[in-house]
Amino acid sequence: MWELGLSYGEGGVGCAITGAAGVQLMGSFPTLTRAVDVAARATDGAPQRVVLxxxxxxxxxxLGKVVGDLALAGVTDDDVQLLTDVEVLHRLTGHRVLLIDADRDLLTVHPGRSERFDADRVAALxxxxxxxxxxxxxxxxxxxxxxHVAVRDHGPMIVERxxxxxxALQVPATTALSSTPRTAGALRRRPVAPWVLAAIPVIALILLILLL
Incomplete structure (x- = not known):
């Protein structure tokens, strides 16, 4: 059995798998489809665990579109783990993480608040x-x-997206990784419960009587 890790970003999709040799980074690819295809060719059967x-x-x-693209690529498991970048780093380091995205001039503070980068703000935090x-x-x-120059006094950790x-694959699957768990199934619209639909006319009638 093997596991599949994917990292989505504006610059492409990172792909990693687990196997007999441990975690193996397959590289960065332009699309989710290409990343999944390369992983599938290097393994047998379906992955036991998928982390995005x-x-x-x-x-x-x-995010919903990304999950849809993942399904089109052949990964349709509703139990796909959706993790934020800053949450993965937080779980691995055990620290509060301040993640600076140099490509987008953003600073993200765990558990996920993003704002424009400001060196003084980093120093204060x-x-x-x-x-x-x-x-x-x-x-x-x-x-x-x-x-890197702006925050060099804080010993920044360089992280390739x-x-x-x-x-992400180095964090145990049993660990609660998100403050708000989200899966592919959770992104789909769920039907309204029948009792809710049945109660609407009754409530409307009561309101009408009260207004008369």
Whole structure:
């Protein structure tokens, strides 16, 4: 049995699998379909576990589209774990994580609040809990330089977004990774319960009588 880790971002999709040799990073691919195809060719059968890591500020509508693309790629399991990037880093380090995205000039604070990057803001947050805070930096190497200089005093941890796919697989599947668990099934509209529909006319009639 094997496990599949995927990391979605604007720059592509990171892909990792587990096997006899442990966690193996397959690389970064332009689409989810390509990433899943490469993983499937390197393994046998269906994955026992699928983890999809996404940016913490990804809108729900776009996340739903990503899950739809994942289904089109052949992964239709409703139990796919959807984890934010900052949550994965938090669980692995055990610290509050300040994640700087150099490609989008964003600072994300665990559990997922995103704002425009500001070096003074980072310094203030680190000062509150200096021994319990980890500053992480992601983005294209050409974009990371100025951010690295701005927060160099805090010893930033460089994180390749594609590598988040492998990092997520190192967290036990039994660990509660999200403050609000979300799965592919949770993104679909669920039908309204029949008793709710039946109660609507009754409530309307009562209101009409009260108004007469």
């Amino acid at each position: 890591v996404h940016p913490a500020d990804l809108p729900v509508s776009q 680190v000062a509150k809990h200096p021994w319990e805070t980890t500053v992480a930096l992601t983005g294209h190497p050409e974009n990371r330089d100025r951010y 594609a590598a988040l796919a492998a990092l």
